[in-house]
Amino acid sequence: MSDQNENREETVPSEQEAMKDSHNDPGTRSDEVLSAQSAQDAPAEVDGQDSAGEVAVESVEDELFELRKRVGELSEENSTLKDQYLRKSADFENFRKRMHREKEESVTFANRQLLLDIVPIIDDFERAIKSAEDSQDFTAFHDGIVLIEHQFTGMLERKWGLKRFESVGEEFDPSKHEAVTTEEVPAQETSVVLEDYQKGYLLHEKILRSAKVKVSVSSASNNR
Numbered sequence: 667m668s669d670q671n672e673n674r675e676e677t678v679p680s681e682q683e684a685m686k687d688s689h690n691d692p693g694t695r696s697d698e699v700l701s702a703q704s705a706q707d708a709p710a711e712v713d714g715q716d717s718a719g720e721v722a723v724e725s726v727e728d729e730l731f732e733l734r735k736r737v738g739e740l741s742e743e744n745s746t747l748k749d750q751y752l753r754k755s756a757d758f759e760n761f762r763k764r765m766h767r768e769k770e771e772s773v774t775f776a777n778r779q780l781l782l783d784i785v786p787i788i789d790d791f792e793r794a795i796k797s798a799e800d801s802q803d804f805t806a807f808h809d810g811i812v813l814i815e816h817q818f819t820g821m822l823e824r825k826w827g828l829k830r831f832e833s834v835g836e837e838f839d840p841s842k843h844e845a846v847t848t849e850e851v852p853a854q855e856t857s858v859v860l861e862d863y864q865k866g867y868l869l870h871e872k873i874l875r876s877a878k879v880k881v882s883v884s885s886a887s888n889n890r
Contacts, residue, residue, distance in 0.1 A: 783821055790814045827870040833859045833877045842866055844876045851882040858882045 791814060798807035822828040833843055838857035849860055859879045866877030 780826065783825060784818075787814060787818045787821070790817070828874070829868045829871075830865050831868055831877070833862045833866060833879050835859065838879075838881045842873060842876055843879045843881070845881040846878045847880045848883045849880055851884060854882055854884045857884075 790810075794807060794810040794814060797810065798804070801807075819828075819830060823830075831842070836859050838845065838859055843859060843866070846863055851858075851860075858881070859877075860882050861880040862877055863880065864878040867874045
């Protein structure tokens with residue numbers, strides 16, 4: 667029995683030796699060091715997270731400030747553009763009304779200058795009629811009417827481009843002449859204007875009114 671106690675004492679190390687061994691074991695000491703460092707580093711990580719959060723909040727606040735500033739600028743710009751649009755719209759409406767009014771006036775008074783040119787001719791007719799009533803001279807009256815007619819047609823051609831053309835003796839032209847009657851002429855191949863019933867007029871070298879005329883026709887064309 668004393669031998670068993672001696673073996674037991676040899677196999678079970680003392681508490682002091684176990685503690686000594688744990689201090690001498692490099693692995694155990696390394697774990698303790700890491701645990702201590704982790705305990706020291708933990709507050710530092712928390713402080714870092716708090717700093718990052720503050721930076722993020724400040725960045726969001728700056729961005730919000732810039733956005734509010736931009737919204738204010740856009741609102742002011744929109745107000746300015748709206749005011750300009752209303753002014754332009756009012757100006758355009760006034761311009762449209764003015765143009766419409768001027769157009770109506772131009773249509774109403776389009777012949778104003780022509781009428782001013784005709785009025786003196788009317789005065790000449792009145793003087794000629796009064797002179798004929800006083801003198802009872804038909805020849806003088808006739809000559810006065812012819813003179814007035816020449817003055818009238820000359821003024822229209824000179825100032826307004828209205829020209830009277832002669833047709834008698836010319837070859838019949840459907841674009842210028844309107845055949846009212848015909849007369850058979852022997853041995854004549856082409857149709858010719860024989861008589862001018864109503865004068866034709868050109869306005870700036872374009873037909874304003876066709877002349878009403880009598881036209882010759884050949885006997886051969888009638889026999890066909």
